[in-house]
Amino acid sequence: MTVRHPWQYVPGLSALLFLSLLMVAPPAMAQTAATPDDYGKLADTLENDASRQALIEQLRGLQAASNPSPLGLEDEVPATEIAADAPSGQTAGQVSLARRMAAATGNMAGDIGRQFAALGALVTGWMGDSSETAAASPAVDWKAVSAALLNLAILVVTTFVLFAVLRTLAGPAFTRLSGWARAGSEKLAILRTTVAVALAAVLDVIVVGLAYLGGTFVAPLLTEQLGADATRLALFLNAFLVVELIKAGLRMFFSSRYEGLRLLPVAADQARYCNGFLAREAGWVGYGMLVLVPVLNFNVSPALGSGVGTLIMLLALVYAAAVILRKKSVLADALGRRAQASAGPLRLVLLLLARTWHWLALAYALLVFAVTVLNPDTALPYVAKATLLTLVYVGLGMLVAVALAQLIGKEVQFSERLNASMPRLQARVNTYIPTGLKVIRALILALVVVLSLDAWHLYDLAAWYATPAGAQVVASLIDILIILALAAAVWVALASLVEHKFSPGEDSSAAQAARGETLLGLFHTTLAITIIIMTAMIVLSEVGVDIGPLIAGAGVLGLAIGFGAQKLVQDVITGVFIQVENAMNTGDFVSVGGNSGTVERVGIRSVALRDLYGTYHIVPFSSVDAVSNFTREYGNHVGEYGIAYRESIDDAIVQLEAAFEALKEGPHKDNILAPMTVAGVTALADSSVNIRVVIKTTPGNQWAVGRAFNRLVKIYFDQAGIEIPFPHTTLYFGEDRDGSAPAARVRLADDRVVSTQGSGDN
Incomplete structure (x- = not known):
């Protein structure tokens, strides 16, 4: 089953992918076929010693002066020409980049204008009747053109019919592969999809290759029987092979008929739209630039071929820009939803990309068109290679990230027996898995960025790695990652062993459970501090820091702290011995340091008590002379x-x-x-x-x-009727000084109170 995530609607990405297809078209616009007159002029030049020597000097000068930039702007617009008429007397090296870019833009516009002007002149020459126009325009043998088109049409129909038949025969295999990829557990979905797509791609390439071989079998027959031009037929067959292989690659990402054979997690209708758009553009640019333009260059006119090539690229650019603008909100919404589900720097990057992706895509499209017009021989192959490598790196990075996420899963399940002996192991591992996946994704992203920058020649990764510093940085980075992974594994293993040793079982008493919890907290803290310090020291040594002075300084500092904080050291040491002797545990009612209460926390240097009045006492172990535990055994x-x-x-x-x-x-x-x-x-x-x-x-x-x-x-x-003694009280009512008010006598008789006063009746 194909995995879904918030990037479900990405038709706008198809426009970006199409821009890379513009790169794979060879620089047919720059191809000019040599005429017989050109051969004669070249022969005359070579026969003359003076002209031959001048030609050699010109070629040497061009070789010495040629130092093209990545986009080839210097070849198109030499700085000496820009600065030749500078009023300030600037040299070629002092000309500003802005003026050179302006001049390059003006030359590009002039080249496009001249190409369309030449194209218009040729068309006017064919359709007009003036003798001057007819003399300027080459003669076209329309009968030969018709025959050539007929021969080419026969080959085209034969090849595509054979290709359609082979695709139909391979359909059941594609269906079975798609069903196999969609079946099974969700955890291995990405692996099954990858394997199924790879097998389907191999089968697709075989189908394209068989159709190409069928066309190569028909081409000689047309050449021998109908006198067709073998070169034209070969041009079509080569274009068919290139274009259909590109379409086969597109079907790996946007398979519209077989959902299980689609690498990108997009909906079926979106995949159908993207695949159709990219396939049309690939056919338009591929067959136009690889077949039509060379044929026009050789058989009609180089000017016509150059103009048609420019027109093809311009129309492709306009179509791609229209798709980008029409679908900008779709990808922007998907990026926005993804940003809402993220946090930190990734959220900001996705929000920024959601607002600006269409501008970046349009700028890239204009860049492709500009280098195609300015310098297709050098700049176009550079941009094509960099674009394709970037797409490959990004695709592989996303595939590896998704595969890891599915293989590891959101939660690891252990057996009941292991959970019983190590109850916190599963929770701890499942806590670390998301963090580990985030780290792996960050490393993959960094690697993709580094490789992409290297593909665009912003720096030479291979040359940097060949230096001692580069090799040392890479080795140190790998060692640090391994050290951190081992430290995490050691922490998980030791913490789990401590839990296995001290975790109370089902038949454990309350005292044993309390002691286990206390010792677990103590050992966890000790282990964490030890592992963190050791890992930090090893990492510092890997990055080139001499840890010897650090260890010596830590010893001196520890000695100073020992003298200056004797109470703290006494707290820690006493606390360790109290824990070893099992004097108290969490939940016990104890009396320590003049305070009594229930133990709520036993740390490494103090104990926290809660007395009967709810008062919270923290008693340092250094003040504990004796521990009176009221809840031990009985x-x-x-x-x-x-x-x-x-x-x-x-x-x-x-x-x-x-x-x-x-x-x-x-x-x-x-x-x-x-x-x-x-x-x-x-x-x-x-x-x-x-x-x-x-x-x-x-x-x-x-x-x-x-x-x-x-x-x-x-x-x-x-x-x-057993009397419990209690204190007796005598009541005395007092008397005057002369004794006229004697004390009252009260006695109990027959449950009646009789009171007499003074010397009256007794």
Whole structure:
């Protein structure tokens, strides 16, 4: 199945691809066929010693002065001619670039005007009756032209009929390849599509080659039987081979009939439009420049051939510009949607490209046309090669990026057994995959840009790489990438091993789970710091930095920090030993440094506690003299219950045991680990006899169990009438100085309060 992404509608790109087709047409416009008179004049020149020597000197001078620029503007417009009439007396080297470009533009316009003027003169000469025009225009043998056209038409029809038949016979193979590419899993879609397209391209080339061979078999028959010109027939066959191979390449990207054989992820109607447009332009430019122009040059007039060639290229330029302007919003919208889904510098680049791509395409089209007119012999092959190489680099880069994205996928799935032993491995790998893909895409983009700039000869990549500095830079870059990849792999492997060692299993207790979480955090931090420092040092050594002074400086700095920050060093060392001894874990209730609370975080230099009031305490390990852990293995509720001296101790113990039995039947039954232990009478206090009991509970639950047991003890003592002593208070109402207001006496009798005062009745 073909993968889709936001660049689904790209018909505007077809115009850019067509501009590259303009490059592959050979410089037929510059071809001029030599006439018999030219041969005679050349022979006369060579026979004369003086003229021959002058010709040799002229050729040597041209060789010494020829130094064409990439676009060939200097050959068209010598700087000496521009500066010849400069009022300021400028030399050729002082002429400004702007004046040279203006002169080149003027010469280009003049060349186009002269070509069309010559073309108009020839047409007027054929159709007019004046003797001067007839003398200036070459005579045309229309009978010979008709016969030549008939012979060429026979070959054209035969070749294209054979090509159509072969394409029809190959149709079922294309259909099966398309179906195979669209079947199967989405993960391998790009690989199947690439293989299917490659096989289809080979089959397409074979069909074109067989049709070409069929045409070469018919051509000699036409030459022998009808006296046809073998050169004209060969021109068509060569043009057929070139144009149809170009169309076969287009079908790899814009296959309209077979969706599975389409490399670019565009819709079927868009592919049909792009393929039709590019095929028409390829046929127009290819057959026109490779067949029509050479025939006109040789058989009619070089001026006519040059003018027709210019007209063909101009019409192709106008058509391409019309498509670019008509489809500019389609590609701009697609780029805009892609930009909205991106972030960072890529988003800005895509937004800028969405607004300016059509201007860039038009400028490139004008550049192609300009170099075609100015200097097709040197500039045109240069631009053609650079354009085709750029398209190849961009296409391969996109193909590799998409293939990697599909092969790796958005998420990696591990087996249940591996996930059970290393529970965070899958999440960690799936976190790093998008980052890795972004890095790979950035490297591919950088490589495409570098190769494209080299294709346009903005610098010589091969020469730069041949230098020691270039080879060293490339080797260092490759080494750094390998080091970073190995560092990431080592981090994933070691972190996963630590998780496998310390991650609690399904049957682990709460204490083991807390210890595992604490040690995981500690080892993860240590591993991360170690790997980052080692990787940074190795990378610095690869880029040529001497890390010896850095290591020595780090040692001196560490020594200075050790003396100046002894508390920090003490914190770290104490924290390491506390973790090794398993003194506390996350979730434990501890008392350290004068603070008590639940451990929320255990770091490498401090511990964070949350007390009962919600206060958050951070206690440095250097201030920890002892660690009191209340949630380790088990807890004890130690309760002391006082009874009055007149009560029976044995009856009180019976009620305590009854309260414990009720406790075991309540909600805390799972938190009680052993029967209650009655330690006995611990003290004969001033107003009570104290009895101690001990209840063993699960760790951390001793306080909850104690509160529940205290409630039950009060209930059972009340039911048994056992007094729990409490302080007694004497009320004194006071009296006057003369004693006339004696204190009130209050007593309880038959649940009624009787009050007497003074010396009244008792």
